[in-house]
Amino acid sequence: MENRNQQTQRVNYHTHCDRCRHAKGKAEEYVEEAIRANVSKLGFSDHMPFYDDRFGLRMPYGELDDYLEEITALRDAYGDRISITRGFEGEYVREDNAYYEKLLSRGDCDYLLLGQHFYEKAGGELVNVYQLENTEGYEIYASNIVEGMRTGYFRYAAHPDLIFLNDFPWDIHCERACDMIVDGAVRYGFPLEYNANGFRRGKKAYADGERFQYPHDRFWKKVQEAGVSVYVGSDCHEPGQVYDGIVEEAYGKLKEMGIAVRTDWI
Ligand SMILES: [Zn+2]
Numbered sequence: 001m002e003n004r005n006q007q008t009q010r011v012n013y014h015t016h017c018d019r020c021r022h023a024k025g026k027a028e029e030y031v032e033e034a035i036r037a038n039v040s041k042l043g044f045s046d047h048m049p050f051y052d053d054r055f056g057l058r059m060p061y062g063e064l065d066d067y068l069e070e071i072t073a074l075r076d077a078y079g080d081r082i083s084i085t086r087g088f089e090g091e092y093v094r095e096d097n098a099y100y101e102k103l104l105s106r107g108d109c110d111y112l113l114l115g116q117h118f119y120e121k122a123g124g125e126l127v128n129v130y131q132l133e134n135t136e137g138y139e140i141y142a143s144n145i146v147e148g149m150r151t152g153y154f155r156y157a158a159h160p161d162l163i164f165l166n167d168f169p170w171d172i173h174c175e176r177a178c179d180m181i182v183d184g185a186v187r188y189g190f191p192l193e194y195n196a197n198g199f200r201r202g203k204k205a206y207a208d209g210e211r212f213q214y215p216h217d218r219f220w221k222k223v224q225e226a227g228v229s230v231y232v233g234s235d236c237h238e239p240g241q242v243y244d245g246i247v248e249e250a251y252g253k254l255k256e257m258g259i260a261v262r263t264d265w266i
C-alpha cells in the first residue's frame with residue numbers, strides 16, 4: 001500500500017471543510033492531516049456560494065471572504081511544508097459567467113472545479129440531481145457539464161458521473177449522457193475526476209447491478225477508450241479522508257483499468 005504511489009507525488013485538489021455545514025473539521029485540520037499523509041499539494045475546493053445563496057449545503061455567501069482569507073493564512077503559515085491552493089467546487093449556471101470571472105479575478109481564488117449537483121433546463125429552472133424521477137434529464141445534465149467545460153473557468157469536472165447515484169436501469173439516456181461528457185472532455189482537452197467519495201458510501205444493489213453510486217464502471221470504460229485526462233479527487237468531508245485508503249483504492253482501480261492519472265497542478 002505504502003509503495004503504490006511512490007513514483008507519483010501525492011496531491012488532492014478536492015477538499016472541503018466545516019464551512020459547508022456538512023463536512024467535519026476546520027480547514028487547518030485538513031492541512032495537518034495532509035502533511036501527516038505526505039501530501040505535497042492540497043487544494044481547497046469547498047462548495048461555492050452564489051451571491052443570492054440559491055443553493056443549500058454550503059457556506060453562506062457572506063462567508064466567502066472569510067473562507068479565502070482563512071485558506072490564504074494557512075497557505076502562508078504552512079508554506080514550507082505543503083503547497084496549498086485556494087478555490088471552490090461549483091455548479092455551472094450559464095447566466096453567471098460574470099460571477100465566475102469575478103471570483104477568478106479577485107487574486108485570492110486560484111481555481112474552480114466544475115461540480116454539477118444541479119442542472120439547468122432550457123427555461124432556466126434548476127433541477128437537483130439528487131431528486132430525479134427518471135433518466136430523461138441526463139442529457140441536459142451532460143450538456144450543462146460540456147458547456148461548463150467550454151467556458152474555460154473550470155480546471156476539471158468533479159464526479160462527472162454523479163447522476164448514477166440515481167437508481168434507474170441503464171438506458172439510452174445514460175449511454176448518451178456518458179458519451180456527451182466524454183466527447184466534451186476530448187474536444188476541450190478537459191480533465192475528469194475519478195471521485196473517491198463515491199466509494200466511501202459502499203456498494204449497493206441497483207437496477208443495473210451491484211455497484212457504487214459513482215464512479216460508474218461503464219462511464220470509466222468510455223473514459224479509458226477515449227484516453228481522457230484523469231485526476232483522482234478525495235472529495236474529503238472529514239480530515240481523516242484527505243488521503244485515506246479509499247483514495248489509494250481509487251488509484252489502484254484506475255491502474256487496473258489502464259487509465260493514467262495526472263497529479264500535476266491543474
Ligand atoms: Zn459536500
Ligand SMILES: [Zn+2]
Pocket residue numbers: 014016089115158235
Ligand atoms: Zn466535493
